[in-house]
Amino acid sequence: MIRTWRLDGPRQTLALGSRNDRLPRVIYWGPRLPDDEDMDVIYDAHKIDVTGGSLDANPELTICPESSRTFPGQPGLVLADGDGSALYSRFFYESEVKGENHISLTYSDEGLGLVYTAHFLIDPETHILESKAVLEANRPVRLHWLSAPVLPAPHYCDEMWDFTGRWCGEFQIAKTPWTAGGRYRNNRTGRTGHEAFPGLILPCRGATNTAGEAYAFHYGWSGGHRMVAEELPDGRRQVQFGHANGTETAPGTRFETATLYATYSDAGLNGCAVSFQRHLRDRIVKWPDPDRPRPVxxxxxxxxxxxxxxxxxxxxxxxxxxxxxxxxxxxxxxxxxxxxxxxxxxxxxxxxxxxxxxxxxxxxxxxxxxxxxxxxxxxxxxxxxxxxxxxxxxxxxxxxxxxxxxxxxxxxxxxxxxxxxxxxxxxxxxxxxxxxxxxxxxxxxxxxxxxxxxxxxxxxxxxxxxxxxxxxxxxxxxxxxxxxxxxxxxxxxxxxxxxxxxxxxxxxxxxxxxxxxxxxxxxxxxxxxxxxxxxxxxxxxxxxxxxxxxxxxxxxxxxxxxxxxxxxxxxxxxxxxxxxxMTRADILRLDSADPAVIAEQQMAEDGTRFVVFAGKADSSTQIAPRPLRLTGLDPAARYRVDILNREDLVALSRGTIALKDGPIEASGRYLMTMGIALPWSFPCGMWVVEGERL
CATH class of the missing domain: 3.20.20.70 (Aldolase class I)
Known part of the structure; x- marks a missing residue:
């Protein structure tokens, strides 16, 4: 018997499938599927082959991989009884609750007295997928590890980006190639940490800030997290997030992960970023006075x-x-x-x-x-x-x-x-x-x-x-x-x-x-x-x-x-x-052709205006500034673009470029393809460019 479920947002579909009432696995996560897609076919099509030297079937990479099912990678649950003896779950379907944008699936192991529930929700406006796992026991047990529902990583992804840092040097990106084995982060400092922001970005091959496919994750917990991004021997990949190891110090009868926030984008890293920005601003933060302008x-x-x-x-x-x-x-x-x-x-x-x-x-x-x-x-x-x-x-x-x-x-x-x-x-x-x-x-x-x-x-x-x-x-x-x-x-x-x-x-x-x-x-x-x-x-x-x-x-x-x-x-x-x-604007990172320039475009919610901040962090290797491509514009519309801080021009900028003399008007297509030519500047300078849709 096959059971399947799907959650759809305007941008993405998450589909799960299960055979013989075992825990489900993610059989699809990506661009939205047609409404009439046959999920049973997708379930069967998702299976991979086996060959010599392996088991007769691949152990299922479920939303909570079980050690009892011969799973070769990191299990989603590591549990012990009150006396310290290991418990190896074998969960089977019990019930489900479905809504328009959410689903909760409950599985139980009657022999061990355990109940596992996975919750999924897709926000149709922010495009964020929320998920969490809950484990209940009929007696106190010791939890060593519980992952939020496990999601797959794409095969067309050559590296993973997670975040490290230090005091006065936060949010440094660590790029790690995918190889057999895993990337393991276990932040045991007891707080979120400068050293290990709980985020992960998986850019698919060829993705940039402004184009291509990407997947991204954030674990919303303040007590230190554990992340496992693992490639199994058969080539499948899984992503797990949960509380840091060993932080549940007392036996209990109920354990719950924090919410794992995830999203898929076909508009580059910015698509993921905008989803997180909007979801945090409009869904997570509770403003004391939402109408009050942000005070200086x-x-x-x-x-x-x-x-x-x-x-x-x-x-x-x-x-x-x-x-x-x-x-x-x-x-x-x-x-x-x-x-x-x-x-x-x-x-x-x-x-x-x-x-x-x-x-x-x-x-x-x-x-x-x-x-x-x-x-x-x-x-x-x-x-x-x-x-x-x-x-x-x-x-x-x-x-x-x-x-x-x-x-x-x-x-x-x-x-x-x-x-x-x-x-x-x-x-x-x-x-x-x-x-x-x-x-x-x-x-x-x-x-x-x-x-x-x-x-x-x-x-x-x-x-x-x-x-x-x-x-x-x-x-x-x-x-x-x-x-x-x-x-x-x-x-x-x-x-x-x-x-x-x-x-x-x-x-x-x-x-x-x-x-x-x-x-x-x-x-x-x-x-x-x-x-x-x-x-x-x-x-x-x-x-x-x-x-x-x-x-x-x-x-x-x-x-x-x-x-x-x-x-x-x-x-x-x-x-x-x-x-x-600007409080409601999307922050779009720009793909600068000059590594010395760190640039972003803040785009108004209605698309009628924007501001570009182009900061020069170092000396450029080439003589003249490279044009800076904009993003997120209507290709057919015309825009007026002007430098706001023209008074910051320096004497070594000696050319006669258009933006020096006043605003220019050009199509969105031109601005996103050829870009804007900015004046020469010293390092540690910033050009501020305002744009208006005509």
Whole structure:
């Protein structure tokens, strides 16, 4: 007996099939199939041959490959009974629930007392496939590994792209050729991690940013993930995502993976990127006030660090407002006896030495300058040198002699007493002060990975969001150490990197756009001399890189020259004028013919306008700039294209090219085929090109 199921979106079809009521396998995932396609035929056509030296039939690569079925690769479930003895499941069909865009399939192993359910949903507008797996047992069992429903990888894919990085260097792409065996990532830091963003992109042969087929995946979990991208001996390929190994530390009767988000695109990597951007912005993030324009930030960290003096902060706030800031964020150093990073974490009372009258006078001044007020918190951490630790040393996670990180330990967020204490502190803070924004930081990895830790954090965040629904929250973890769709179900912004080096940011933002939209991606204009790289960059470059995303400032504005103030005000005014449509725009990575140029095109939701940011990250090897092809335009339509920052021309640009003198008008076909010729520029410069459909 054959059972088949299919889910269809406008762009893709996912089809599953099963024989003899065993677990199903994915028999098709790709461009949408005709409605009258015979699924039984597809099931049979999907099978591959066998030959000498192999079994008489190929073990099925199901949505949860079972060790008991002679499967030669990574199984989808590794389980032990309460006494530690291994359990090898043999699941059979039990029931199903089907809807227009979703399906849930339930299978059971009566002998072992196990029930496995796989959930699938295709969003018809964002083109995202969501899936998750749930395992239930009739007694406590120990889970070593549970994959979200396993999806196949295409054969016409020569390499896989996943993501690595470091502090101040997030979202680096690691490209690995497909070979027999697997690519195995197991992030056991206890958080999403700079080193292992939970994403995977599979570009099919010949795919670019703007053309060709690609598949992409993201695992929406904040506690560390495991990824297996494996090619079996017979040539089939599977992709598995789940929680990091060993993070379910206690026996249980119910386990659930996070949601695996996946998509297929026939429009290059940008097709996948736009799906993730829209799904995150429109389905995942819960906005406190959806109609509020994204406010320009000012963060005081790199201006004062721990040295909080009320007159200085007021002066800085006034200057930030004059630059165009609309939200002032008070960073670390306002609480306890917090004069450096060695003490006072978890003592969440306002420091009376620095703020003898509380935060009220500063908040009132900030608001008198037309800005909202935000504040820095690091709720999940504690310093051994703190009143809270001295009272509750048992609240710290891990051993007493563990290695500290930034002189701090993690609080045990699975402990209800810890969560209650934190909730009371923050509810009091938010109740007594007019605070509309929290920068929620997480500055060290866990001493050991434990899935109970992120679940406890989620509970605290959910409670605070429920009781203070108008407060916006940013996810920060030494920059980009906790960016995933799980934390973004509870937050509205991410701090992409602690690096305010615009050159580093140009690359980080470019790669992060494969998953993240402008609306949630914070980007700040840093100091003239970058505090994390020592690099000195022109204010124009710093400002335009920040204007690519949710714009802000993070420097001492008292250092700015008159010319720097003028430039920053000008760029900020432009950003404010355009932020409404840019918040809804698709970020399209451009295929630059010059490797020195990192370029993107932000395309309005209705296709009537766009802006191109063409950043020059290095010196070019050729003499003249290569033309830059645009994308996503109507080939038959005409567009007016103009350089916005023509005043940034340098004397070494001596030619008479069209865009120097004014706008040009050309067809979408021309702009996407021949591209635009930009003026010569120095490295660490940015051309900003605006386009309008006529």
């Amino acid at each position: 930030h000012y963060n005081c960290w790199e201006a004062v660090y721990f040295d909080h003096k009320l007159p200085v902060l007021k002066e800085i706030a006034t200057k930030a407002a004059s630059l165009g800031a609309e939200r002032f964020v008070l960073d670390d150093g306002w609480f306890g006896l917090r004069d450096d990073d060695t003490r006072a974490l978890a003592d969440w009372q306002v420091d009376p030495r620095k703020y003898p009258d509380g935060l009220g006078p500063l908040i009132e001044h900030v608001q008198s300058e037309g800005m909202a007020f935000g504040i820095w918190l690091e709720p999940e951490m504690i310093n051994p040198d703190s009143e809270t630790y001295r009272a509750h040393p048992d609240w710290a996670l891990g051993l007493d002699d563990q290695i500290l990180g930034r002189q701090q330990m993690c609080l045990d967020m699975s402990n209800p007493s810890v969560r209650e204490y934190l909730y009371e502190q923050f509810a009091d803070l938010l109740g007594k002060n007019d605070i509309d924004y929290i920068k929620w930081d997480h500055n060290r990895v866990l001493p050991m990975p434990d899935a109970a830790q992120p679940r406890g954090t989620y509970l605290l965040l959910d409670r605070l969001r429920r009781d203070f629904p108008k407060v916006e929250i940013e996810s920060c973890a030494s920059g980009g150490g906790r960016i995933d769709f799980g934390i973004l179900q509870r937050t509205q912004r991410v701090w992409l990197s602690d690096s305010n080096d615009a050159l580093e940011r140009l690359r980080i933002q470019h790669n992060a756009a494969l998953f993240l939209p402008m609306a949630i991606t914070g980007s700040h204009v840093g100091p003239r001399e970058c505090h994390t790289s020592g690099r000195v960059l022109d204010i124009r470059f710093r400002a335009w890189v920040a204007a690519q995303r949710h714009m802000g400032f993070e420097m001492d504005p008292r250092e700015l020259s008159i010319e720097e103030v003028r430039v920053l005000q000008q760029v900020t005014t432009w950003w404010k004028t355009n932020r409404l449509w």
